[in-house]
Amino acid sequence: MSTINYSEKIPNNVNLGEDRTLQRALEGWQPNFIHWWDDVGPDGSTNYDVYLRTAVSVDPQGWAQFGHVKMRDYRWGIFLNPGDANREVHFGDHKGEKAWQDVPGEHRANLRRIIVTQGDTEPASVEQQRHLGLTAPSMYDMRNLFQINVEEGRHLWAMVYLLHKHFGRDGREEAEALLQRQSGDQDNPRILGAFNEKTPDWLAFFMFTYFTDRDGKFQLSALAESAFDPLARTTKFMLTEEAHHMFVGESGVSRVLSRTAAVMNELKTDDPQKVRAAGAIDLGTIQRYLNFHYSVTIDLFGADQSSNAATFYSSGLKGRYEEGKRTDDHILKGQTYKVLEVKDGQLLEKDVPMLNALNEVLRDDFIKDSVAGVGRWNKVLEKAGIPTRLVVPHKAFNRQIGALAGIKMSPEGRVVNEQEWAAKKSEWLPTPEDFAFVASLMGRVVEPGKFAGWIAPPVMGINRQPVDFEYIRFG
Numbered sequence: 001m002s003t004i005n006y007s008e009k010i011p012n013n014v015n016l017g018e019d020r021t022l023q024r025a026l027e028g029w030q031p032n033f034i035h036w037w038d039d040v041g042p043d044g045s046t047n048y049d050v051y052l053r054t055a056v057s058v059d060p061q062g063w064a065q066f067g068h069v070k071m072r073d074y075r076w077g078i079f080l081n082p083g084d085a086n087r088e089v090h091f092g093d094h095k096g097e098k099a100w101q102d103v104p105g106e107h108r109a110n111l112r113r114i115i116v117t118q119g120d121t122e123p124a125s126v127e128q129q130r131h132l133g134l135t136a137p138s139m140y141d142m143r144n145l146f147q148i149n150v151e152e153g154r155h156l157w158a159m160v161y162l163l164h165k166h167f168g169r170d171g172r173e174e175a176e177a178l179l180q181r182q183s184g185d186q187d188n189p190r191i192l193g194a195f196n197e198k199t200p201d202w203l204a205f206f207m208f209t210y211f212t213d214r215d216g217k218f219q220l221s222a223l224a225e226s227a228f229d230p231l232a233r234t235t236k237f238m239l240t241e242e243a244h245h246m247f248v249g250e251s252g253v254s255r256v257l258s259r260t261a262a263v264m265n266e267l268k269t270d271d272p273q274k275v276r277a278a279g280a281i282d283l284g285t286i287q288r289y290l291n292f293h294y295s296v297t298i299d300l301f302g303a304d305q306s307s308n309a310a311t312f313y314s315s316g317l318k319g320r321y322e323e324g325k326r327t328d329d330h331i332l333k334g335q336t337y338k339v340l341e342v343k344d345g346q347l348l349e350k351d352v353p354m355l356n357a358l359n360e361v362l363r364d365d366f367i368k369d370s371v372a373g374v375g376r377w378n379k380v381l382e383k384a385g386i387p388t389r390l391v392v393p394h395k396a397f398n399r400q401i402g403a404l405a406g407i408k409m410s411p412e413g414r415v416v417n418e419q420e421w422a423a424k425k426s427e428w429l430p431t432p433e434d435f436a437f438v439a440s441l442m443g444r445v446v447e448p449g450k451f452a453g454w455i456a457p458p459v460m461g462i463n464r465q466p467v468d469f470e471y472i473r474f475g
Contacts, residue, residue, distance in 0.1 A: 047475025119159030210249030225319025
């Protein structure tokens with residue numbers, strides 16, 4: 001078991017105390033992080049004691065403890081999975097060589113870019129979600145939001161540690177910049193588009209944590225294969241925490257569907273206006289939110305053909321999802337993969353070199369995983385006797401990146417003209433009226449065991465506590 005030293009100012013399992021220069025640099029960054037948290041972290045939450053899970057070990061059998069703590073006092077720290085002195089690079093041009101403990105000079109710029117891009121997403125989602133505590137549908141949900149927020153903060157620490165330890169002055173400057181960019185800021189926005197979108201309400205939050213945190217799962221899994229061992233070990237531990245974020249999204253949407261189905265059955269209607277009038281979210285609105293969050297998230301994987309993706313793989317910087325379970329040669333030269341393009345108004349497949357299509361490979365893995373979860377949501381409707389089913393839109397729908405960017409496409413995957421897109425867009429993507437309606441339901445409910453009328457309670461509480469446990473003590 002690799003325990004974490006909590007006697008240090010910065011809890012860690014990397015013997016930080018033995019590197020005084022690095023420790024002083026990170027202790028210098030820490031006040032800026034707390035200032036950022038106070039400035040754009042969860043709104044109005046400073047005096048709350050929140051029932052949070054804190055990592056105490058990287059052993060999967062007993063890695064966390066629970067207790068009430070103020071979020072700004074949360075013990076953020078630096079935790080890497082245990083190392084393996086004999087680990088080898090298992091893909092790309094360096095396959096079979098010893099994994100790297102330091103950054104090779106020729107890969108320095110690319111590795112820094114990968115770490116900065118990953119690091120930039122972590123504070124961005126805290127900024128996107130900062131107002132949600134003011135409209136939480138229950139104390140249970142508010143606590144889950146805050147747990148995600150502190151873990152995104154820790155994931156930022158994970159990337160900042162790598163920048164400080166392995167990239168010298170450049171790394172220190174990049175670490176400062178991670179706190180200077182801000183989600184949605186016109187002058188200094190976050191690096192990736194999805195992290196500049198608003199998360200205006202809790203339905204958007206559940207969709208974000210289901211889809212966009214799932215992108216995180218796949219990106220982190222690809223980085224957990226990296227030949228750069230400190231990055232691989234860091235992201236492996238981050239995945240332990242990421243699983244909770246996706247659970248919050250999946251179970252959140254399930255509970256919204258459960259409540260909507262109950263209202264439809266009580267009223268014996270599928271009329272969206274009647275469902276809305278009864279204070280539930282109609283299935284059409286849920287489908288439009290799904291369409292939007294899914295399409296924005298699959299853009300995060302990048303262009304369908306990318307020379308950078310080929311370079312990152314061949315160099316050993318970033319593998320595929322579950323690289324070790326694949327049965328090919330893990331070098332991929334001469335292999336092909338199918339990507340989509342539109343020619344003469346038709347959607348066609350074409351073969352391209354697999355190395356250049358690795359973004360698409362990862363996107364397709366993500367899609368398969370996402371579709372499975374949507375199937376679980378449909379089981380909620382099926383169990384309630386509701387015939388409607390949620391559907392994942394075609395991967396060419398509403399794309400802004402790559403060969404499919406700007407193509408007008410129906411959710412079923414049919415190329416449409418500008419007129420049809422304009423006429424049908426309000427059926428396919430959330431409208432201002434949808435956002436206004438969902439916003440109208442967002443009243444704060446924080447009495448233990450009570451839930452807003454648009455969402456069902458969870459099946460069980462957190463860490464075997466009852467659902468009506470006092471998850472937050474308001475100061």
